């Protein structure tokens with residue numbers, strides 16, 4: 001099992017450590033040449049979506065990744081990664097991959113709740129810890145999108161086909177079940 005992790009900016013290392021501990025091999029995607037390797041799943045980590053989006057274009061890896069997502073590679077997108085997948089964002093005119101039919105809101109929790117931790121129910125898993133850092137939430141989702149979790153009444157985890165979009169950071173908690181679920185999807 002080989003997982004490609006977008007590694008141009010943000011919290012990619014934490015995903016790598018977790019996936020490797022679960023027995024997966026990881027390849028960090030930093031330049032176009034890295035896309036020549038075959039991989040069974042893709043991680044889009046948290047960080048700064050505007051910076052990541054810009055680097056994806058500058059490093060000429062945007063089209064190659066988008067093509068794989070459209071062809072159906074399993075994707076685990078967290079926080080900024082969710083923004084990269086979203087079809088629209090209410091407070092940012094940029095659209096990146098646009099392969100996930102949801103509208104997100106960036107930095108959606110305001111100053112008071114810039115970062116917080118909670119434990120909520122996630123469909124198919126049970127209660128999971130959720131760490132939010134200047135996180136987005138999903139404001140609107142197409143009926144074809146499965147809602148997996150809510151926090152503070154807002155949608156914070158979705159699945160659309162093989163794309164998983166999470167507003168929080170499962171790579172920062174000790175719980176492994178979300179990464180295990182993702183690897184299971186990659187094995188299918």
Ligand code: GLN
Pocket residue numbers: 045046047048049050078079080081083106107133134135136
């Ligand atoms: N605030 C960031 C953005 O809008 C996302 C934060 C994160 O990934 N932790 O891109």
